[in-house]
Amino acid sequence: MFRVLNQENIKDILDLRSVISIVEKAYTLKEKNEASLFPMVFHEFDPGKADMDIKSGELSGANIFGLKLVSWFGENPEKGLPAVIGTVLVLDSRTGEPLGIMSGEYITMMRTGAAGGIGAKYLARKDSEELLLVGSGHLGPYQIMSTLMVMENIKRINVYNARSYDSAKKFCDLVKDKLLQLIAPYKNQDQEFYNQLLQRINIPISATNDIEQATKSADIIITATPSRQPIIKKEWVKPGTHFSCVGADMQGKQEIEEQIFAISRVFVDDVNQAISVGETEIPYIKEIINTDEIISEIGSVILGQTVGRLNDEDITIFDSTGISLQDLLTANFILEEAKERQIGIVTTL
Amino acid sequence: MFRVLNQENIKDILDLRSVISIVEKAYTLKEKNEASLFPMVFHEFDPGKADMDIKSGELSGANIFGLKLVSWFGENPEKGLPAVIGTVLVLDSRTGEPLGIMSGEYITMMRTGAAGGIGAKYLARKDSEELLLVGSGHLGPYQIMSTLMVMENIKRINVYNARSYDSAKKFCDLVKDKLLQLIAPYKNQDQEFYNQLLQRINIPISATNDIEQATKSADIIITATPSRQPIIKKEWVKPGTHFSCVGADMQGKQEIEEQIFAISRVFVDDVNQAISVGETEIPYIKEIINTDEIISEIGSVILGQTVGRLNDEDITIFDSTGISLQDLLTANFILEEAKERQIGIVTTL
Numbered sequence: 001m002f003r004v005l006n007q008e009n010i011k012d013i014l015d016l017r018s019v020i021s022i023v024e025k026a027y028t029l030k031e032k033n034e035a036s037l038f039p040m041v042f043h044e045f046d047p048g049k050a051d052m053d054i055k056s057g058e059l060s061g062a063n064i065f066g067l068k069l070v071s072w073f074g075e076n077p078e079k080g081l082p083a084v085i086g087t088v089l090v091l092d093s094r095t096g097e098p099l100g101i102m103s104g105e106y107i108t109m110m111r112t113g114a115a116g117g118i119g120a121k122y123l124a125r126k127d128s129e130e131l132l133l134v135g136s137g138h139l140g141p142y143q144i145m146s147t148l149m150v151m152e153n154i155k156r157i158n159v160y161n162a163r164s165y166d167s168a169k170k171f172c173d174l175v176k177d178k179l180l181q182l183i184a185p186y187k188n189q190d191q192e193f194y195n196q197l198l199q200r201i202n203i204p205i206s207a208t209n210d211i212e213q214a215t216k217s218a219d220i221i222i223t224a225t226p227s228r229q230p231i232i233k234k235e236w237v238k239p240g241t242h243f244s245c246v247g248a249d250m251q252g253k254q255e256i257e258e259q260i261f262a263i264s265r266v267f268v269d270d271v272n273q274a275i276s277v278g279e280t281e282i283p284y285i286k287e288i289i290n291t292d293e294i295i296s297e298i299g300s301v302i303l304g305q306t307v308g309r310l311n312d313e314d315i316t317i318f319d320s321t322g323i324s325l326q327d328l329l330t331a332n333f334i335l336e337e338a339k340e341r342q343i344g345i346v347t348t349l
Numbered sequence: 350m351f352r353v354l355n356q357e358n359i360k361d362i363l364d365l366r367s368v369i370s371i372v373e374k375a376y377t378l379k380e381k382n383e384a385s386l387f388p389m390v391f392h393e394f395d396p397g398k399a400d401m402d403i404k405s406g407e408l409s410g411a412n413i414f415g416l417k418l419v420s421w422f423g424e425n426p427e428k429g430l431p432a433v434i435g436t437v438l439v440l441d442s443r444t445g446e447p448l449g450i451m452s453g454e455y456i457t458m459m460r461t462g463a464a465g466g467i468g469a470k471y472l473a474r475k476d477s478e479e480l481l482l483v484g485s486g487h488l489g490p491y492q493i494m495s496t497l498m499v500m501e502n503i504k505r506i507n508v509y510n511a512r513s514y515d516s517a518k519k520f521c522d523l524v525k526d527k528l529l530q531l532i533a534p535y536k537n538q539d540q541e542f543y544n545q546l547l548q549r550i551n552i553p554i555s556a557t558n559d560i561e562q563a564t565k566s567a568d569i570i571i572t573a574t575p576s577r578q579p580i581i582k583k584e585w586v587k588p589g590t591h592f593s594c595v596g597a598d599m600q601g602k603q604e605i606e607e608q609i610f611a612i613s614r615v616f617v618d619d620v621n622q623a624i625s626v627g628e629t630e631i632p633y634i635k636e637i638i639n640t641d642e643i644i645s646e647i648g649s650v651i652l653g654q655t656v657g658r659l660n661d662e663d664i665t666i667f668d669s670t671g672i673s674l675q676d677l678l679t680a681n682f683i684l685e686e687a688k689e690r691q692i693g694i695v696t697t698l
Contacts, residue, residue, distance in 0.1 A: 005698075006698050007698070041403070043387050043416075045409070045442060054387070054403065054416060058392065069438070069441065072445070073445045076445070079366075079444065081446065085444075085446060087438070087440075089418070089436065089438065091436075095425055095430055096401060096425070097430065097434060098418025098434070102698065103698040147379075150662055175599075199661040319582055321592075345353070345694060345696055347694055
């Protein structure tokens with residue numbers, strides 16, 4: 001049986017706490033060699049205007065394999081269509097049977113949000129109080145919410161947009177509603193958790209136009225931009241800072257100065273992908289860091305095989321390039337829930 | 350709108366004459382740089398027991414892109430499942446929107462049959478009378494039918510199976526029914542064509558266990574096996590023979606002796622794929638042929654830009670590795686027909 005789910009079905013099913021634990025599981029399966037990535041396929045239809053990639057992989061530890069195809073057509077919004085469209089196909093790794101297909105956009109937001117939070121959970125100081133979010137786009141609310149779920153002491157959040165202070169302000173005006181939506185699934189399901197989160201999202205979330213000062217006072221910095229120029233300078237970074245860099249997913253993208261890698265403990269989701277298309281790419285090309293100097297993939301930290309942060313002075317980086325295993329395991333969770341709840345279209349291929 | 354089609358829907362829609370013309374178009378779009386292949390992804394779950402590949406590409410000339418994922422699980426038949434399962438996903442190359450998904454098995458058989466026939470149509474002697482089919486598996490009837498559709502003078506067909514003469518005999522006993530099924534779409538649609546084909550499939554189709562003699566008397570040889578050992582020897586090949594080699598699609602596969610490449614005019618569907626995984630791979634590795642010595646891709650011959658056969662003495666080879674463009678353009682034809690005829694499930698993703 002083959003199941004087809006649309007964006008609405010997925011939003012009905014998926015909650016961020018589950019996705020955080022699913023993404024952790026994806027990372028650990030990879031570490032245990034019960035999951036692996038296949039080579040990425042990338043094609044530019046029209047350089048700078050339209051491209052697509054196919055990220056695929058297998059999680060034999062979860063009996064699935066499959067792919068996510070994501071396309072970006074910059075001129076789509078003029079046609080009333082989303083610029084980014086994603087599709088996830090999941091198959092059974094014991095038989096090759098296709099299990100289901102679904103929209104990939106919401107999954108991508110959720111699993112990327114989870115990744116940023118997981119970076120903080122395993123690498124940031126437990127007493128971290130101030131989060132700096134660099135970038136005020138669609139990914140922002142997911143990054144904030146997952147960090148608030150996993151870091152108990154966050155007391156204030158600054159939001160910076162390198163291109164437009166107004167955009168950051170607008171983001172802060174609207175973000176509470178988005179956060180409320182993200183915690184809505186717990187309202188009936190887990191009242192206590194819901195009330196906790198309701199308090200946590202009540203902290204100040206403010207736009208800043210002083211990135212130097214905001215960096216200097218931040219405990220956790222999450223970068224979620226499509227930038228090709230470093231936004232954060234090394235000289236601003238205080239000891240003990242944690243970075244979750246989730247924006248870079250393509251050659252040439254860079255959000256923080258490459259020299260920060262020289263003074264940091266660096267963790268990645270996938271070494272090959274990190275040095276090819278992640279935040280680690282530029283420092284790797286400039287020989288500031290080699291693969292031996294990457295401490296480990298994050299799965300090893302989650303499993304307790306590698307120590308993340310050694311002390312409160314360490315600067316840590318989690319380079320989350322976004323791996324297919326996150327999407328596939330999340331999609332499989334959705335398929336299982338959909339089966340349970342009889343959601344979506346069921347057919348044969 | 351996203352359309353989901355199953356194997357039955359596809360069989361209702363697809364006919365071999367259409368597929369031949371679609372596959373020709375796919376080849377010519379590639380030649381005109383209105384279509385291109387993306388790198389292939391290949392993964393072995395369990396070497397020799399289970400693998401999968403993802404072949405993708407774009408046909409901007411037809412406004413589509415997409416992929417075919419094919420898995421092979423050798424132990425599936427014991428579970429009552431087909432060993433080979435394929436899925437084709439088609440998207441709009443102007444917007445990235447997914448257009449539809451469908452089963453890939455029947456498409457693969459049809460487009461591979463078309464490819465073998467197209468090789469003969471453009472490269473074999475027009476007066477070819479005898480076809481030798483090497484291999485008596487699922488692909489066989491499609492190879493025979495497409496060759497009969499495009500070569501008017503075929504008078505007899507020999508079928509050889511290197512492992513089992515009985516299998517070849519059984520194949521010949523059953524093939525007429527399969528051919529009748531393949532021409533059934535024309536019964537109402539094009540009575541004249543149907544009657545022509547009905548006559549053509551009435552020629553003798555016989556099993557042989559003398560591959561030397563069968564090779565010596567053949568005008569056209571189609572190899573459609575998963576062999577890793579050459580079956581046809583160079584010394585048996587008579588001047589004027591045409592080969593369509595459709596079996597090799599993976600490293601190490603080989604159906605005809607590599608030295609045959611030294612005395613032949615060689616054409617391929619895609620140069621890179623041919624030297625990596627096609628029949629051309631072994632002669633290429635053994636330096637019997639280099640890429641400059643491949644006369645052209647077949648699209649160039651179809652467009653009349655390259656002469657296929659220079660004279661009646663030439664030995665010609667078409668190495669059909671099977672390219673995603675064949676699947677995608679065929680799948681797009683199916684989607685258009687399905688829309689017209691309101692077949693399949695229509696939904697949004």
